[in-house]
Amino acid sequence: MRPIWFFVGLILLVMGGIIFLSGIYNLVNPPPVKTVLANTHPDIWWGALMFIFGGFMYLKSKNKTV
């Protein structure tokens, strides 16, 4: 059985990737209504953080079984 960390890594990788790409899209095509602190682009750096963290967990656990 795959360890739980594999699934946690995978879901964070997928969600982080989607949020990061969505942030890049918002940077190129700014939405008409802006959120507070939109200039700090939290979707880009938070999405990237999730992607990296999830990727690390995924790679560490992808060949492990419990």
Added chain:
Amino acid sequence: MQTIGLSFIDWIIILVYFAFVLGIGWYLRRFTKNEEDFFLAGRKNSSWVAGLAFLSANLGALELLGMTGNTFKYGMYVAHFYWIGAIPAMLFLGVYMMPFYYSSKIKSVPGYLKLRFDEKTRVLNGIAFAIMTLLVSGINLYAMALVLHTFLGWHWDISMWVSAITVAIYVGMSGLMSAIFTEIIQFFMIWFGLFLVSILGFIEIGSWNEIVTRINEFSQVSFTTLWSTSGNPTENGMFINWAGIVLGLGFVLSFGYWTTDFLVIQRAFSAKNLRSARLTPIVASFFKMALPFIVILAGLIAIVLSNDPHSGFKLIHDGGHINYDSALPLLIARYYPAGLVGLGVTALLAGFMAGQAGNISAFNTVWTYDIYKSVLNKNASDTHLLWMGRVSTIVGVAISLVTAYWAKSFPSIMDYMQAIFSWVNAPLFATMLLGMFIWWITPNGAFWGLVAGMGSSFTMYLAVKFNWFSQSIITMSSVQSDQAANFWRAWWAWLICAVVTVLISFFTRKRPKEELVGLVKGLTEEKLDRHLPFVKRPEFVAIISLIILVVLNLLFW
């Protein structure tokens, strides 16, 4: 009110989450071969897995919304629920109580009552726990639909049915194992989905000192201290003194919940060995201590913003009353762009669903072992019990749905939820404490003590609710709050249960000492992890946790 709109990307994030939890349930089904796999996740989890699940089973979205809202209402005193109101009890469970629970190879907390006392005490607690679990599960389901309807404009019935069916499918397929997996995913969803609110709020306001200064400028009582204003109830936002916090919350409610509630303890039973089981609540304590940095900080940020006329931030008003639970969703709407909104909503959804899965997996175990096998079918085979576990999962979810619709048509039952724990858990903690540490406590003493404790707590609640007598008799104070009443009622229920148990034990037949070996401290040889160096023992990790707890309390004194 205007609802929070979801974009296409937000829906994709939510769908990814649903696909994952259903997929995990399906994947784990092939590894669920017998009743031990279904009810105890095969007893092979590490302390990290069991510890995060232990914490997450308690961490529902209702708590996240409620505690952020409570911080808005009461101030930083709400942090006591996380620090004094959880950590000492979790460490006590790991260091002192878990050896008796885990080593006796019981499958549930009522199972311990059967071994230590007798069948009637087990069945009484099993029935009370099963009713409490289904009530809480149904009210949670109702609360989830209420939140989704209020803030996102989602349809009541669709919200309730989709989440209930999802939980029934994945818990029904692989029991505690899939509940634990989804709880750990929920833990990461909550941190990644909600901690960003605190970070962005902190960036907007500027610094911790700025938050404290701006709150103190307009509040009449202290909203930013933990203990320095606890000498006089009129000086703090919760209107409670230190004795109510320490005795009611820190001792009875906290120990009653964390050391006896099977919903959380079941996760520790899934650990692979005694050391991992003892480490389970100790590992969880570190993450529990960190949660105020999401909920309390967000609540304080909401106070600052709502008192700043230039911020444009205001909590929702329903029929003239402030909706405190709206603080966290409104902060999400304020800071999160498309994509992150989906993540924030997923974190709340994950919290609701994992909380419900936790209740249902605890219910199916207590029903199957402590009521069905104990009373209705004593000779049931393992295969039959596995089948019964799956059936009771479906039935449990169905009853939760009925309770949820009941709550919808009769919203005041929401008020009862806060009180339910003090009816069941507070007296049970007295029974457990006396039973585990004093050998001469008798089965009849335990049973009648439990009846007296539960009955008195329930009666005190009704008496105040229907004005039979003043709440000040319970709280011994001239100023009142619901939280203060909950803390003090729990203390009295505990005390009544303990006194009745001891008194009846003086006059009833004691069990021979040799029957209690392994169940009572003092009669059991203690050789816990003696072969390990001290730094690898659970006691050492517990001391580290305790030191951090003291430092946090001093920092925010």
